[in-house]
Amino acid sequence: MQRKVLAEYKYELKPIVRGYNKRTLYVNVGDKVIKEKPVTDMMIDKFVGGKGFDLYLMWHGVNDNTKWNDPENEICIAFGPLCGNTSYPGSGKSIVTTISPLTGIPVDCNVGGHFGPYTKFAGFDALELQGKADEDVIVFIDGDKGIVQILSAPDKVINSHILAEELHKEFAGSEEHLQHVSVVSSGSASDHVLITCLNFSFWDKRRKVARLKQAGRGGTGTVFRDKSIKALVVKYSGLSVDKNDPADLPTLQKTGLKLHKEIEVGDADQCRMHQVGTAHLMEIMNDYDLLPIRNFKYGQMPEAEGLHSREFTKLFTQGMADGCWYGCSLSCCKAVDNFKPRTGPYKGQPVCVDGPEYETAGGCGSNICVWDPKDVVEINFYCDTYGLDTISFGTSVAFVMECYENGILNKERTGGLELNWGNADAALELLHQMARGEGFGLTVGQGVRRMKKIFAEQFGADPKFLQDIGMEAKGLEYSQYMSKESLAQQGGYTLALKGPQHDEAWLIFMDMVNNHIPTFKDKAEALHYFPMFRTWFGLQGLCKLPWNDIEPANNAQTDEPAKVPEHVQNYVDIYKAITGKPMDKHELIRQSERVYNFQKVFCMRMGGGRRIDDIPPYRAVGPVTEEEYLSRQERYDNLMKNKIGVDPTGKSVAEKMEITRRYREDQYQQLIDAVYERKGWTPEGVPTLEHLKNIGMDLPEVLEVVKRYL
Amino acid sequence: MKVLKTYPEKCISCHVCESTCSSLFFKEDNPELSCIQIHDETNPPDMNVCNQCQACVAVCPTCAITVNNQGVVMISRNLCIGCLMCVAACPTNSMRTAFGKHNPFKCIACGACVKTCPADALAVVQE
Ligand code: SF4
Ligand code: SF4
Ligand code: SF4
Numbered sequence: 001m002q003r004k005v006l007a008e009y010k011y012e013l014k015p016i017v018r019g020y021n022k023r024t025l026y027v028n029v030g031d032k033v034i035k036e037k038p039v040t041d042m043m044i045d046k047f048v049g050g051k052g053f054d055l056y057l058m059w060h061g062v063n064d065n066t067k068w069n070d071p072e073n074e075i076c077i078a079f080g081p082l083c084g085n086t087s088y089p090g091s092g093k094s095i096v097t098t099i100s101p102l103t104g105i106p107v108d109c110n111v112g113g114h115f116g117p118y119t120k121f122a123g124f125d126a127l128e129l130q131g132k133a134d135e136d137v138i139v140f141i142d143g144d145k146g147i148v149q150i151l152s153a154p155d156k157v158i159n160s161h162i163l164a165e166e167l168h169k170e171f172a173g174s175e176e177h178l179q180h181v182s183v184v185s186s187g188s189a190s191d192h193v194l195i196t197c198l199n200f201s202f203w204d205k206r207r208k209v210a211r212l213k214q215a216g217r218g219g220t221g222t223v224f225r226d227k228s229i230k231a232l233v234v235k236y237s238g239l240s241v242d243k244n245d246p247a248d249l250p251t252l253q254k255t256g257l258k259l260h261k262e263i264e265v266g267d268a269d270q271c272r273m274h275q276v277g278t279a280h281l282m283e284i285m286n287d288y289d290l291l292p293i294r295n296f297k298y299g300q301m302p303e304a305e306g307l308h309s310r311e312f313t314k315l316f317t318q319g320m321a322d323g324c325w326y327g328c329s330l331s332c333c334k335a336v337d338n339f340k341p342r343t344g345p346y347k348g349q350p351v352c353v354d355g356p357e358y359e360t361a362g363g364c365g366s367n368i369c370v371w372d373p374k375d376v377v378e379i380n381f382y383c384d385t386y387g388l389d390t391i392s393f394g395t396s397v398a399f400v401m402e403c404y405e406n407g408i409l410n411k412e413r414t415g416g417l418e419l420n421w422g423n424a425d426a427a428l429e430l431l432h433q434m435a436r437g438e439g440f441g442l443t444v445g446q447g448v449r450r451m452k453k454i455f456a457e458q459f460g461a462d463p464k465f466l467q468d469i470g471m472e473a474k475g476l477e478y479s480q481y482m483s484k485e486s487l488a489q490q491g492g493y494t495l496a497l498k499g500p501q502h503d504e505a506w507l508i509f510m511d512m513v514n515n516h517i518p519t520f521k522d523k524a525e526a527l528h529y530f531p532m533f534r535t536w537f538g539l540q541g542l543c544k545l546p547w548n549d550i551e552p553a554n555n556a557q558t559d560e561p562a563k564v565p566e567h568v569q570n571y572v573d574i575y576k577a578i579t580g581k582p583m584d585k586h587e588l589i590r591q592s593e594r595v596y597n598f599q600k601v602f603c604m605r606m607g608g609g610r611r612i613d614d615i616p617p618y619r620a621v622g623p624v625t626e627e628e629y630l631s632r633q634e635r636y637d638n639l640m641k642n643k644i645g646v647d648p649t650g651k652s653v654a655e656k657m658e659i660t661r662r663y664r665e666d667q668y669q670q671l672i673d674a675v676y677e678r679k680g681w682t683p684e685g686v687p688t689l690e691h692l693k694n695i696g697m698d699l700p701e702v703l704e705v706v707k708r709y710l
Numbered sequence: 711m712k713v714l715k716t717y718p719e720k721c722i723s724c725h726v727c728e729s730t731c732s733s734l735f736f737k738e739d740n741p742e743l744s745c746i747q748i749h750d751e752t753n754p755p756d757m758n759v760c761n762q763c764q765a766c767v768a769v770c771p772t773c774a775i776t777v778n779n780q781g782v783v784m785i786s787r788n789l790c791i792g793c794l795m796c797v798a799a800c801p802t803n804s805m806r807t808a809f810g811k812h813n814p815f816k817c818i819a820c821g822a823c824v825k826t827c828p829a830d831a832l833a834v835v836q837e
Contacts, residue, residue, distance in 0.1 A: 241792030
């Protein structure tokens, strides 16, 4: 490929000191400015790294009115001080932030692949992308030579499974370097719709293909393409166990080896991550009535047997080193090899498909009643290569299928597509339309929030009903768990800062199954602790899965099994071992609290972050339709009697639904009150000045925004 | 397949093999750095050394572990990034590590210890 060098910047290669480069890389693809920025001690103290650095840089890059497609919007990708160590499982994550086209507020994604660690070892603690190019470009970071370039990208292909592979080959130069390159790309759908993602690659030496991990949520791919960035490429070939300059390498190695051994012994009996990845959850969720089916109407159906994890186990190639970064012995990144799609532009061509993971099997399988695992794999493949988020795609298709069922949509309105439950062909056609930029796919690709408006305005649909069944909050589609019977999880989803994703808190078992957090106070405490604890992974560049998808054999006997105390101590130990700085389990939460509250204020600054933004659609809370109520009538009647204190006998279904709804919505409001108070916020959800001072996040620019709301 | 065979009933627990091995590969007389380990708490002692079973080969993320044409499992120091996943995967605890060192190490059936063992408790054999 002939490429023009549109801009070039040479920098000095310097070793990392105790996990930090102490500089970030700024690239403006519009003005073609490339420069480095120093990382100050204040940044390290208050923002730590990873998502903290992303948000700090982005805050100063945008203004109060920045929209997703303004040139000053940024895509920031940062890594964190612990990122890239090869000793402790799950240490290779990048955190991506941008002002989201779906929500208008910052979105953050935690993603695997080699791009983050290689860019860190190339010399930077974060990458900040701004501006809009007037032709397609590639940003290339050569971490071996110390050169950053903006290159022209006349490449014909854009879809990730081909583009990533071609760029690996081009920039590696020779076969031995293929594993030393990583590519970030999106796909053709990102030129047309909003529910998009970025793919982060790693070279799989055994399969000889570029594997793709997704920064899935919030439309990051659309922002990327709006900037006319075709790809980011990094090259770095000097990896070794001490590249983070750890203060105490033996402790780091010892702690990592302890977890490797725990996984070696325990995984096959616990989560089977190594065999089937997160898809092991399929039957568990179905058994507990938690698997989303028919746009989150039901949590269980006999048909779900078809998507049992044993079906995926059969499709996944077994016995491979499937870690998304070196040293992850949990190795959950399963792949289907030599898959031959039956539709679309790659019909009949053997491809390697990453996943499906649980969220994809739920969203693009059970939630739309597609029960054939191969159809799910095909939807998964096209979502990835076109640059679409499987979660938002699944939830959006589930929404239009329910609208079709209810007559809000019909064949005329969908351009001929029969969007009945389970119509995999129609779901695939929607995908291809998004990639081609035509047809009803363009509408579905706007996401649920915009579709609600369109269907009400253009088709005269009842906005209240659409609000009840449209599974989005803040503009982001729900991920794939049923929260109806867990008040704490309703909070876990809907209070999540970026929108309803389960990565802040997953409390369903604790709350609903084990009843460990019965009171509002207990739930509020859990909705404080877990989001803070999980935020920490994003500050450090870590994966959440090795925290509790594998547990020490004696975990159940500890005082707080849900926190997995031994693993929390591991994180404290490896933090100290790498950075050489003091840490304990309390300071860990404090680090997160500072960044979490900063993000909250950032949302407020962009016009979100209010109490009204924390309200779920009723489908996430209780039964919207009579059929839903009747399908679990015994449960709802019993709850009415025992919890609400109202005798259901003699009442019509409509009356019972109304009583249930009033009760549940009121419970949810009480929950918010309790959680806001625990988090140090006013009843309107505004962090108090006192709280910001206490946690050390009382920067003038933060207080200035907060004061507007007090 | 070339493999170092042990005969525990002949072993007199003198630990000379450990000295030989660690001196050869690490220029240091230190049993912690020996590929063969003599645990003499039991009688006869437990002689722990790689049996070339190849279980570690598949887990290596950089394909640093390969089998040579004599059937011996070898680690490429060039490719190894020191994750120690192979150490956890070894069913007999014979993939060795010393914390602080960058790479794991293992017996390559070179036979140096066979020559220094005074009790004929070791032999390199073809299996
Ligand atoms: S557990 Fe899975 S997602 Fe997490 S780091 Fe390991 S391989 Fe990657
Ligand atoms: S080191 Fe262990 S796993 Fe590897 S070949 Fe030797 S005995 Fe087998
Ligand atoms: S420690 Fe080295 S040889 Fe062992 S699995 Fe890791 S990279 Fe491979």
